[in-house]
Amino acid sequence: MISRRMILSAAVSTLAAPASTEAARAQAAMSRITAYAFSFPALAGSDISLADYAGRPLLIVNTASLCGYTPQYAGLQQLWTEFHDRGLVIIGVPSNDFGGQEPGGAYEIVETARQQYGATFPITAKAVVKGSLAHPFYKWAALARPKEVPRWNFHKYLIGRDGYIAEVFPETVEPLDTRIKTAIARALAET
Secondary structure, eight states: OOOHHHHHHHHHHHHHHHHHHHHHHHHHHHHHSOGGGOEEOBSSSSOEEGGGGTTSOEEEEEEOTTSTTTTHHHHHHHHHHHHGGGTOEEEEEEOOTTTTOOOSOHHHHHIIIIIITOOOSOBBOOOOOSSTTOOHHHHHHHHHOTTSOOSSTTOEEEEOTTSSEEEEEOTTSOTTSHHHHHHHHHHHHOO
16 A cells, blocks of 8 residues: 555656756766866956966965965965965965954055965955855855855865866965975976
């Protein structure tokens, strides 16, 4: 004898199948997109289009001015100085998502990044990096690496020359750590 519960269960699974198939298709399409498809509003000036850096490795770092990791700006600047002429692009993405540690506007961000730490690499306008309101780049990265999403400020995505995520480093890994420098050198060596 077929119960109402069995009929209802079969109906729900039939209705859910197209949705999960549709979600799988959307995820597959999103995974074919490279990082070079995205752009960010700049902190000052015109947008920062990642397509302008196609074929170059990118280090995308969510930053904050009032964080215990804020001194990493100095290490990021050292990486920029060491590797920029070889093709590395570093992009800072200020975010107020973690602990409200980027509460100010452009002036305060410039004061910290540029004046206090001497950062000369591109910096975007403040952006959301987690959750449903995340910037499209961060949604793409979360689909590509769901277990390696930003959990705090100064999370680092290294994008290879092919436009895909090559390595991910959490906030606890300093910019001058051997693992990051080795990964950057490897990404620069790829053709």
